[in-house]
Amino acid sequence: xxxxxxxxxMLAVASLFVGISDVxxxxxxxxxxxxxxxxxxxxxxxPRTAAILLAGSALAIAGLVMQIIVRNRFVEPSTAGxxxxxxxxxxVVTIFAPGWPLMAxxxxxxxxxxxxTALFLRILRFVPLRDVMLVPLVGIMLGGVIGAVTTFFAxxxxxxxxVLAWTIGDFSGVLRGRYELLWFxxxxxxxxxxxxDRFTVAGLGRDVTxxxxxNYKAVMTFGLALVAVISSVTLVxxxxxxxLGLIVPNVVSLMVGxxxxxxxPWVAALGALFVLLCDIVGRIVRYPYEIPIGVTVGxxxxxxxxxxxLRARGSRG
Amino acid sequence: MFKTAGGLVALATVLLLAPSASAQxxxxxxxxxxxxxxxxxxxxxxxxxxxxxxxxxLGIEVIEGVPASATPPYLAGRVPADAQAIGSLQEPDIEGIxxxxxxxxxxxxxxxxxxxxxxxxxxxxxLTVDNHDLIAGVxxxxxxxxxxxDREERAGELVAALDAKVEEARAAAEGKGTGLVxxxxxxxxxxxxxxxxxxxxxxxxGVPSVFDDVDDSDHGGDAISxxxxxxxxxxxxxxVDRDAGVGGEGAARALLDNDLIHExxxxxxxxxxxxxxxxxxxxxxxxxxxxxxxxxxxxxxxDAS
Numbered sequence: 352x353x354x355x356x357x358x359x360x361m362l363a364v365a366s367l368f369v370g371i372s373d374v375x376x377x378x379x380x381x382x383x384x385x386x387x388x389x390x391x392x393x394x395x396x397x398p399r400t401a402a403i404l405l406a407g408s409a410l411a412i413a414g415l416v417m418q419i420i421v422r423n424r425f426v427e428p429s430t431a432g433x434x435x436x437x438x439x440x441x442x443v444v445t446i447f448a449p450g451w452p453l454m455a456x457x458x459x460x461x462x463x464x465x466x467x468t469a470l471f472l473r474i475l476r477f478v479p480l481r482d483v484m485l486v487p488l489v490g491i492m493l494g495g496v497i498g499a500v501t502t503f504f505a506x507x508x509x510x511x512x513x514v515l516a517w518t519i520g521d522f523s524g525v526l527r528g529r530y531e532l533l534w535f536x537x538x539x540x541x542x543x544x545x546x547x548d549r550f551t552v553a554g555l556g557r558d559v560t561x562x563x564x565x566n567y568k569a570v571m572t573f574g575l576a577l578v579a580v581i582s583s584v585t586l587v588x589x590x591x592x593x594x595l596g597l598i599v600p601n602v603v604s605l606m607v608g609x610x611x612x613x614x615x616p617w618v619a620a621l622g623a624l625f626v627l628l629c630d631i632v633g634r635i636v637r638y639p640y641e642i643p644i645g646v647t648v649g650x651x652x653x654x655x656x657x658x659x660x661l662r663a664r665g666s667r668g
Numbered sequence: 669m670f671k672t673a674g675g676l677v678a679l680a681t682v683l684l685l686a687p688s689a690s691a692q693x694x695x696x697x698x699x700x701x702x703x704x705x706x707x708x709x710x711x712x713x714x715x716x717x718x719x720x721x722x723x724x725x726l727g728i729e730v731i732e733g734v735p736a737s738a739t740p741p742y743l744a745g746r747v748p749a750d751a752q753a754i755g756s757l758q759e760p761d762i763e764g765i766x767x768x769x770x771x772x773x774x775x776x777x778x779x780x781x782x783x784x785x786x787x788x789x790x791x792x793x794x795l796t797v798d799n800h801d802l803i804a805g806v807x808x809x810x811x812x813x814x815x816x817x818d819r820e821e822r823a824g825e826l827v828a829a830l831d832a833k834v835e836e837a838r839a840a841a842e843g844k845g846t847g848l849v850x851x852x853x854x855x856x857x858x859x860x861x862x863x864x865x866x867x868x869x870x871x872x873x874g875v876p877s878v879f880d881d882v883d884d885s886d887h888g889g890d891a892i893s894x895x896x897x898x899x900x901x902x903x904x905x906x907x908v909d910r911d912a913g914v915g916g917e918g919a920a921r922a923l924l925d926n927d928l929i930h931e932x933x934x935x936x937x938x939x940x941x942x943x944x945x946x947x948x949x950x951x952x953x954x955x956x957x958x959x960x961x962x963x964x965x966x967x968x969x970x971d972a973s
Contacts, residue, residue, distance in 0.1 A: 370895050391895060512853050516854035516856055523892060524855045526926050635888075641891045642891070643891055
């Protein structure tokens with residue numbers, strides 16, 4: 352744990368010095384120091400690094416919470432229709448109330464994300480035997496249907512490029528004043544930690560939960576709300592980052608097991624570290640242009656996702 | 669005497685028939701081959717707004733089919749009310765076109781892949797323009813359409829007017845410093861470089877660019893950060909406001925209004941030219957759209973000086 356946190360801190364500091372403007376210790380504090388470097392640091396670099404840390408940890412936590420609620424290791428917001436629902440919500444509010452403040456738009460997106468995820472859970476009740484592969488497939492299909500609805504309306508209202516831009520995660524537009532909603536993600540992460548034991552119990556099933564004196568439905572609703580808030584704040588602020596919430600909790604589970612009280616800090620730290628790494632790579636590879644984080648994480652993430660899926664199948668013989 | 673008279677009649681007949689000489693089959697060379705038309709088309713379907721723009725500028729009023737979406741606002745009043753909607757810009761409604769049986773179908777950049785299918789249904793031409801030489805490509809299309817519809821004279825006027833406008837913009841831009849064309853979309857920035865749909869600002873107007881290589885491989889241009897604008901610091905910034913193009917008016921200005929951009933010369937000197945988004949993003953190869961954009965560029969340079 353200490354190593355991961357130390358590594359994340361190191362990369363976060365390094366991230367502050369990666370970019371087009373000349374920001375270095377000498378331009379900040381050296382003899383010829385000018386305030387432009389400091390301004391770039393305050394307006395652009397620190398907000399971007401903060402956004403990465405917040406989005407990375409929150410999305411990984413959202414994946415963890417979903418996996419426990421659904422009791423399946425292969426779900427996360429982007430494989431359960433949550434991201435697509437948030438996107439649809441954002442589109443709807445963009446069409447009907449373009450003038451609303453971002454906070455109100457985000458709330459609408461969150462309501463849609465909540466409804467979409469609840470629909471997913473409802474559909475799962477009809478999935479026989481809860482096949483480990485079938486659950487994410489159902490989620491991906493549901494996401495496909497919701498995505499098709501979004502595409503249809505985006506097409507009718509000439510908003511397709513905007514929807515494309517939302518769905519590709521990208522930190523290049525982050526500046527001071529344009530990422531602060533992500534602090535809600537941190538709040539959700541802390542709440543997930545506080546409620547970790549309840550989620551762990553709820554993960555054992557309705558009967559066990561009820562017999563232990565917990566309100567199963569309340570815990571589930573709370574979990575869904577956390578996931579919806581995290582999905583929508585990240586979507587509205589930086590776009591969607593696929594697979595993150597899936598691979599990080601799985602890797603952590605392989606490393607330290609499944610007690611959520613222990614795994615939450617791990618998942619948060621590794622999520623931040625992973626996104627940080629991918630973003631730095633995306634900023635360097637085609638310098639001075641950028642490769643969106645959605646692309647870098649998508650490439651690495653889908654490979655790991657496949658590995659995890661095949662591994663699960665293999666272990667079942 | 670009678671002989672002479674007969675000769676005159678014969679001559680008059682020839683002269684009278686002369687204008688209909690263009691009713692002879694004409695061969696049109698275009699981006700995907702040669703198409704033969706038996707006569708001047710009396711019904712045309714366009715799958716591309718730039719083609720509509722050019723036909724409209726030529727004064728041709730036989731357009732019976734237009735794309736179903738993304739009508740540029742500057743053309744909206746020109747579209748015939750009874751025109752049939754024939755699918756999206758990327759995917760024309762092949763069956764609808766087949767049922768209408770037009771004399772001519774025009775495809776272009778976004779719809780060009782449907783040429784093989786459409787050319788089997790009706791005479792079809794592909795008016796795709798190479799962005800590396802955009803102005804010449806647009807002029808070639810106007811000339812080509814002029815020949816098809818027997819409007820050579822009007823086509824010549826349009827080409828001359830476009831040339832003159834380009835020259836005017838070129839003169840306005842001369843010696844005014846470097847420029848950069850960006851696109852804003854959903855809070856992100858992209859740059860447009862050589863080979864892009866607005867490359868004529870660099871090529872045809874001679875505005876020196878601030879970079880050597882931008883690979884405009886996707887439609888939004890290459891993703892950049894605000895720091896990129898701060899450091900490249902072009903003297904002039906041309907903005908294709910994709911958000912405004914879909915109704916979010918002034919979205920680009922709000923996006924650029926931040927602490928980093930306030931440091932740049934183009935912000936401080938108010939040298940930002942907002943291009944008509946539909947003309948720059950949707951039609952881009954249409955005569956009227958280009959004229960709108962060129963006028964905006966000229967006005968932008970003149971207002972600032």
